[in-house]
Amino acid sequence: MMTLYGYWRSSASYRVRIALALKGVEVEHRYVNLRTGEQGAGDNVARNAQGYVPTLELEDGTQLTQSLAIMDYLDATYRNPALMPREPILRSKILAASMTIAADIHPIQNLSVLKYLRAEFGVKDEGVTTWVQHWITKGFKALEATAQQYDTLFLMTDDPGFFECCLIPQVYNARRFGVDMDNFPKLSAIDAACLAMPTFQIAAPDNQGDAM
Numbered sequence: 001m002m003t004l005y006g007y008w009r010s011s012a013s014y015r016v017r018i019a020l021a022l023k024g025v026e027v028e029h030r031y032v033n034l035r036t037g038e039q040g041a042g043d044n045v046a047r048n049a050q051g052y053v054p055t056l057e058l059e060d061g062t063q064l065t066q067s068l069a070i071m072d073y074l075d076a077t078y079r080n081p082a083l084m085p086r087e088p089i090l091r092s093k094i095l096a097a098s099m100t101i102a103a104d105i106h107p108i109q110n111l112s113v114l115k116y117l118r119a120e121f122g123v124k125d126e127g128v129t130t131w132v133q134h135w136i137t138k139g140f141k142a143l144e145a146t147a148q149q150y151d152t153l154f155l156m157t158d159d160p161g162f163f164e165c166c167l168i169p170q171v172y173n174a175r176r177f178g179v180d181m182d183n184f185p186k187l188s189a190i191d192a193a194c195l196a197m198p199t200f201q202i203a204a205p206d207n208q209g210d211a212m
């Protein structure tokens, strides 16, 4: 069985948990405690040179990092249901929306970035919250405008996939930081449709049992 090294509240780990649940693939979960700094310890850095989670360890010991690259691996290995459509334009558009979250919104609210803001620039809790809200809101405005152009249940499709693996953890974070999701009705509708599905419920941070 494969092993996923993650953390219950890590949105990058949550993305991979959703992808695994959608594919119906079971893995062993091992948790790296981000609160106590385990991500920077030698064994995690040996798996993940950036000192992040998640890492997916395959049965032969191969270690894969970067949540989107892991999701891509899972999609190439377990074909059904597909996380990404094959049609090149639709595929590119869904990847672009996913990267709005994974490459633009999420990295500047990562734990180590927020710690750096506090330690190096003396930013207080209120300032950190304003920072996080600002960047999530900016990215969500763009995604909402894109999503409004399509009359589909999920983003550009009628089945959840790659984009929803990224969106739902980011909405979880948005709520945590007090972003008003009423400003994003289509994203909220996609979120609600996903959260009603058992696959997304299994992957949710609050359902990670002992690891929390």
Ligand SMILES: N[C@@H](CCC(=O)N[C@@H](CS)C(=O)NCC(=O)O)C(=O)O
Pocket (backbone or CB within 6 Å): 009, 010, 011, 012, 013, 034, 039, 051, 052, 053, 054, 065, 066, 067, 068, 102, 110, 111, 112, 113
């Ligand atoms: N781009 C990476 C980001 C990984 C990442 O930022 N992981 C966070 C948790 S969501 C982490 O390990 N943070 C620890 C830290 O910042 O010290 C991915 O998608 O896997």
